[in-house]
Amino acid sequence: MQIVFIRHGQPEREWNTDKVADPGLSELGKWQSERLADWLEHEPIDHIISSTKRRAVETVEPLAARLGMEIELEEDFTEIDRNSKVYLPTELLATEGGEYFEAIRAQEYAAIGWDTPEEFHKRVMAAFERLCEAQSGQHIVVACHGGVINRVVSEVVAASERIYMQVAYSGICRVWVEGDRRVLMSMNETGHCCATRTEVTGFMRDGLISGPQY
Template identity: 35%
Template sequence: MDLLLIRHAEPVRIVDADGPADPHLHERGLHQADRLAAWFADEPIDAVWSSPMKRARETAGPLAAAQGLPVLVDEELAEFDAEATSYIPIEELKAEKDERFLAMVEGRLEDFQVDPEAFKLGVVGAIERVIEGHPGKKVAVVCHGGVINAYVGHILEIARPLWFEPGYTCINRIAASRGGVRSVVSLNEMAHLRPLH
């Protein structure tokens, strides 16, 4: 089975929402999502799964539509900060030297009121369900940087919850055998965005 873990496109910034911050895509993000869908025009996909969060669903939408597929949703594909009242894109946190960026770099998910092990177990369970439900197929899972870190880190036995920074709409390819072997084929593929830079 070919698994494509895809990070969502660029979202807008939300600060101090009344409830959980769940941003839509930025205009640049909409273009990124369209480029992602176009990239797979000659590479058929059998199913498209998504996090329930808007930025992931809005990224998955054009890809699924181009493939003639529905977007399937699993709640456990949500990002670790799903309940936070603010969403600031990571590149802005980095530029502002925000303490939240440092917490992410150091893998301190506890600073976000998240149990790192419980988050990882939920992510791994969700992705394994996707794999089990589509044997021998090619499946895209549109999710988040933390989700990708958790699952790929699980495969590579990396204890740190956040160990690399996936780019917007990056493609991370995993080969999943029916015998349970999981192999990382590629990380952070972003050639589809070249025309936007």
């Protein structure tokens, strides 16, 4: 089974006082979601799953519409900041985050609506293992977040929990699952943002005929 993890497209910013932040995509993010659909609609996708956050759902809505598929929501694939009243794109935190960014640096997680890193890791990996065990298809798309992808990839490659890999907005990371084996196939594909595609050839076509060569 191939799991295609996608980081959401570029989102808007949101700074609330009375409710959890849940911004949708920016205009660039919407463009990225359309390019992603252009790219992935040629692959034999069986299921589309998304975190419950708008920025993730909106990233795969164009793909789901083209394929005539429903999007299944999975709360445990949401980001570490799932209960925060603030959302700033990652690249703006240091320059525009102010007290919010200082609270992150001070690890004051409860005060800003974050899970602890330990809680976050546990729930993300539980969702990943449930998906692996369900074997609900051969080619599954999961729209989620940079932190979620980092947790999964770190576990797959048996790296330290401190590992950090920059995943681009709408970047694609592929994981192959075969029994108890989990293999990282690709990391941060962004070809859909600068190229067109009319078909797929070779291994990326599907995971049914042949798996990755170890």
